[in-house]
Amino acid sequence: MTGDRASEATPRPVQRDLNPGDAWVETPTGERYWGRFGAAGVLAFDERRGVLLQHRAEWSHHGGTWGIPGGALHAGESPLDGALREAAEEAGVPRASVRPRCFWLVDRDVWSYTTVVVDVEDPFEPVPGDAESLELRWVAIEDVDDLVLHPAFAQAWPSLRRSLSRRPHLLVDAANVVGSVPDGWWRDRQGAVERLVRRLAALDRAGVAAPALGLEGASWHPRIEVVVEGVARGAAGSGEVALITALGSGDDAIEARARALTAAGATPVVVTSDRALRERATAAGAAVHGATWLLDLLADVDR
CATH class of the missing domain: 3.90.79.10 (Nucleoside Triphosphate Pyrophosphohydrolase)
Incomplete structure (x- = not known):
């Protein structure tokens, strides 16, 4: 129940360990x-x-x-x-x-x-x-x-x-998000993706405020998938975050996955600042947010 308001009758005590919160x-x-x-x-x-x-x-x-x-x-x-x-x-x-x-x-x-x-x-x-x-x-x-x-x-x-009819999935364009921060990612793209995955795992545990996803409620735990390509294909994943290895173009993989999620009744949210991919993702039925949107969410979790 959501909001247990007192009635005149006193609930019968149950056999549990005493809890100071039971009042x-x-x-x-x-x-x-x-x-x-x-x-x-x-x-x-x-x-x-x-x-x-x-x-x-x-x-x-x-x-x-x-x-x-x-x-x-x-x-x-x-x-x-x-x-x-x-x-x-x-x-x-x-x-x-x-x-x-x-x-x-x-x-x-x-x-x-x-x-x-x-x-x-x-x-x-x-x-x-x-x-x-x-x-x-x-x-x-x-x-x-x-x-x-x-x-x-x-x-x-x-x-x-x-x-119950809303199933948000974050589809993260790893190359675009990693490349948006000049932290030396070009020297170790695989390591940069793995750092991103660890931060996304923390976001998965913390959740995302509902307004950030355009949804009702207090917070949500969208499923998170990261699309990797090129030299980052060997990046290690985590239990909370799924890695999708693009055999060819990462953009093609993201568009295909967005279409599949939409067809399955889910709500894909593609994270990329690439203009061409944003248009393709929108046409595939996905909501789209830029890399800064995701980085701001990650920064809140880091604090």
Whole structure:
């Protein structure tokens, strides 16, 4: 759920380790929200089965409604870590089986709730880990509105649903981006590409602010692919960033990949300052940003 507002009934305690974050936060106007350090939850999306929803136990807040696994954050815990921990505790969601897609934030000044939308990369069956669930179920996107939803989740669902149709992919023209900074890259093009890949891996972990991608939400984790050519073909990649080795022209490889992603329903974002390639990428259905756009994002992560 996104925003757990207090009701008159007090939730029944569950058998967990005591967490100082398990407490109510009260706003100046008297509203109360669960989670002294904020709260977070996971909306897991499986392209074949839909989204994972939790049928809340009758004794719980808004019992009997459907929402997502989540709960109070621990002190110093990031929303991502807290959301994945709660999803593992309540629904048996394996952290290694999912990849963050985007984050949505509800901010009440004194309290916040973060919904982490994740893609299921290794299918799993949910398993109730405590007494908070009547049922855990994969629900087709088109069937979600047929359920009695937790009020906060119902309010957030239209935006969350739109995010499930957005799959941004960064296609990075390595030669153009590396060549835009006069740091001696010409002496070691392979090494320069590898430095870029390491910085892109850090960007993958940090995420990209939604406005930078023209998307809704707080931040996104686009999949990142780097196209290399020429003497840089031997560059080493990383687990987070995919390297595409162009057998011929790098521009041809980027255009072909952009067309393939567009046809698959993804949203390619080509990063290059080359005018001719920008025109080809646009014609292939991609959004286009220049090298400076990406370098500014990387600089923010470096700080």
